[in-house]
Amino acid sequence: MKRQEAIRLIVNRDIKRLTVDQWLEELDYMMLPFPPKELGHNELPPDLLSEFKNEKILQKLSSMLCEEHHKADLTQEYEAAANEYLIEELRSMNINVDNIEGSPLLLEACPCCGYRTLDERDCCDICMVCWWEDYSQDNENADVITGGPNHGLSLTRARINYLKHGIANPLREDLIKIKHPCNRYVKGRSFELSEDGLTVYESQAGWSSSWDN
Incomplete structure (x- = not known):
């Protein structure tokens, strides 16, 4: 189809x-x-x-x-x-399909969860998967708490929260109910959590950090 x-x-x-x-x-x-x-x-x-x-x-x-x-x-x-x-x-919907012809529109990858959900980077777009608001943060300043739209979270902490809880800020139970499932989007970046749950890695970029930085 x-x-x-x-x-x-x-x-x-x-x-x-x-x-x-x-x-x-x-x-x-x-x-x-x-x-x-x-x-x-x-x-x-x-x-x-x-x-x-x-x-x-x-x-x-x-x-x-x-x-x-x-x-x-x-x-x-x-x-x-x-x-x-x-x-x-x-x-x-009881419509049996094995294959889809065509490719999805490749949006920009969210710097928090890694899924391609953003129309543009650094334009305050909100990711519908993790509800991180993209506000000029990435690996180079991931440990900084900028305040504002992300409620006092650093990007590092938000990444760890997402890997543990499926959302950037697990206190926002209202957003957990309405966020999009991650499998809806193509993955653009991959983040991994250490066994103790304190350090997050983006191996492909050679980046890692801990939540208490």
């Missing part, structure tokens, strides 16, 4: 899973350039307002103006998905 078709099928499934609140959030996002204020239910256009009553959808979602917009967003998100991940998702 070609990647475009695989992504189309998965996006259509995701669209059907959206709740009313998620659709309203999408509508708010779409209309931000128009009225510069947060939209409430009663401020929706009449043709869209008719879709909602008592928090239940009355009409088929395909009639909504925002569906194509949201499909485009989801399609873009899946462009970087690994072929193996697409196959797993299709099989969970």
